[in-house]
Each structure stands twice: as C-alpha cells, then as structure tokens.
Amino acid sequence: MGGGYLGFALGGSFLPALYDNAGWPVSCLVAGGVTILLSAPLLTLAHTDPSGLIHAVTPVTQRWRPNLLWALKRREIQAGIAMIIIFDAARRMTQGLGALYLLDDGVPLTIIGALNGIVGIGAGLMGTVLGNFCVRKSGSSTSLTFIAIVTSVISGLASFAILLGHRGLPLFIMLLFLESLVMAAGFVVLFSRVMGLTSPRQPGLDYAVFQSVSAVVAAMAGFAGTSLAGKAGYEAAFACATCIALASIPILKLLQKPFEGG
Numbered sequence: 001m002g003g004g005y006l007g008f009a010l011g012g013s014f015l016p017a018l019y020d021n022a023g024w025p026v027s028c029l030v031a032g033g034v035t036i037l038l039s040a041p042l043l044t045l046a047h048t049d050p051s052g053l054i055h056a057v058t059p060v061t062q063r064w065r066p067n068l069l070w071a072l073k074r075r076e077i078q079a080g081i082a083m084i085i086i087f088d089a090a091r092r093m094t095q096g097l098g099a100l101y102l103l104d105d106g107v108p109l110t111i112i113g114a115l116n117g118i119v120g121i122g123a124g125l126m127g128t129v130l131g132n133f134c135v136r137k138s139g140s141s142t143s144l145t146f147i148a149i150v151t152s153v154i155s156g157l158a159s160f161a162i163l164l165g166h167r168g169l170p171l172f173i174m175l176l177f178l179e180s181l182v183m184a185a186g187f188v189v190l191f192s193r194v195m196g197l198t199s200p201r202q203p204g205l206d207y208a209v210f211q212s213v214s215a216v217v218a219a220m221a222g223f224a225g226t227s228l229a230g231k232a233g234y235e236a237a238f239a240c241a242t243c244i245a246l247a248s249i250p251i252l253k254l255l256q257k258p259f260e261g262g
Contacts, residue, residue: 008124012099013117020109066202071209076197079255080206084213086252087144087190090245091151091183092221094158094238098176100226101162101234105169119177127184131192134185140193141256145249147186152245154179159238197259 011031019027071077102112134143158175161168191210198206229237 008120013113016113017110064201066205080194080197081213086248088217089221090241092218093225093241119180123177123180124184127181131185131188135192143189148249152242155238155242159235162235
C-alpha cells in the first residue's frame with residue numbers, strides 16, 4: 001500500500017508540472033514510457049521463485065480450482081463487497097475534488113503538482129503506518145468505524161473551508177493532507193477487514209473481486225462527486241460526502257455483526 005501511494009504521489013506531482021511546461025502529448029508519452037520501463041523487471045519474476053512460496057502448496061490447494069461464481073455465492077464475500085461499497089462511497093466521492101477546487105481557485109498547476117507530491121508521499125506513508133497501528137491496537141472492525149467518523153469530520157470541515165473562500169484556503173490545504181492520510185489508513189483497515197472474509201482455498205481470487213469492486217466504486221463515486229460539484233458547487237459535494245460517511249457507520253456495524261472477531 002505504501003508503494004502504491006508513493007507511485008500516486010510521484011505521478012501526481014511530476015506529470016502535472018510536465019504538462020504545464022510541455023503539454024499533453026509529451027506528458028502522456030513520458031507516462032507511458034515510465035510505465036513500460038518500471039514494468040519490465042516484472043517479466044523476470046514470472047520465471048523465478050526465489051522464496052519457494054509458489055511451489056510450497058498443499059495437495060488440497062493444488063486440486064482446488066478457483067471459482068468466481070462460488071466466491072460470489074458466499075455470504076462472507078457478499079458482506080465484504082457491501083462493506084467496500086458503503087465504506088468507499090464517501091471517500092471516493094471527494095478524492096479527486098481537492099486538486100480541481102485549487103485549480104478553479106487560481107492555484108497554478110505546478111504548485112498543485114508539488115502539493116500532490118508532498119501530501120501524497122507524506123500523508124500516504126503515514127496513513128499506511130496509522131492504519132496498521134489501528135488494526136493491531138483495536139482490530140479492523142473498530143478501526144473501520146473510526147475511519148468513517150474521521151472521514152465525515154474532514155469532509156464537513158472541507159465544505160466549511162470552501163464556503164470561506166480564499167480565507168479558508170490554508171485550512172483546505174491542511175484538510176487535503178488529512179484526507180490523504182485517512183484515505184491511506186482506510187485502505188489498510190478496509191482490506192484487513194475484508195481479507196478476513198476470504199476463503200483459504202482462493203484468497204487471491206477473492207482479493208481480485210474486492211479490488212474490482214473498489215475500482216468500480218471509485219469510478220462511479222468520483223463521477224457523482226464531480227457532477228455534483230459542477231452543478232451545485234464543491235461545498236455541496238463535500239457536504240454530501242459528509243452525510244454519506246455518517247450514514248455508513250451504523251450500516252458497517254450491521255454488516256460486520258455476523259463476523260465479529262475478525
């Protein structure tokens with residue numbers, strides 16, 4: 001998770017600055033080239049198993065063939081999917097709105113890129129550590145509720161900061177840092193919780209299902225957030241996310257009740 005946020009931060013800081021100076025064609029070509037370059041070493045991993053873990057499987061695991069339909073029929077996977085949708089909706093709704101608001105407020109793209117880098121790297125890595133600490137200290141179920149509460153507070157304060165206009169800009173930038181921190185912590189906590197619902201026979205396939213659902217939620221909630229911001233203003237989008245985050249708290253508790261102890 002930390003590596004993922006490091007990638008987000010580097011891309012979100014370098015590419016906007018490159019676009020600002022060289023335009024879309026160059027920045028897109030550079031992004032594609034870097035992706036190919038960083039993916040090349042993975043080709044060597046497909047033919048090596050230095051740890052021996054790939055082949056250290058039991059006969060039962062070797063006989064079992066992962067089955068998507070069987071996964072979707074399991075009560076645990078259905079509950080995990082519901083948790084991801086409920087928990088991620090508010091967070092994904094506002095995830096991309098911060099940079100858009102700053103851009104519309106007149107902040108130069110290069111500065112936004114620099115902020116993305118500083119916020120993304122610092123908050124992302126701190127958030128992964130915080131999420132891990134929360135899970136180890138309080139358990140994933142309690143941590144989910146805590147993150148949902150904090151998300152609602154941050155979204156509410158962001159809406160207030162936007163209403164203040166330029167006077168609220170320092171507060172809004174500080175909230176962007178906190179939002180990124182809580183976003184990273186939330187990913188750790190959420191997947192710690194739902195991975196406890198996977199089957200030992202096919203944890204990889206179950207994880208792929210959860211990640212796919214998370215990606216769909218990100219696309220749909222992000223579209224809803226930007227559409228609402230375009231029609232009713234950024235403050236309305238953040239206020240709506242606050243309400244969704246608050247509503248998610250009792251629903252998450254209800255979904256987790258049959259699986260307490262995970």
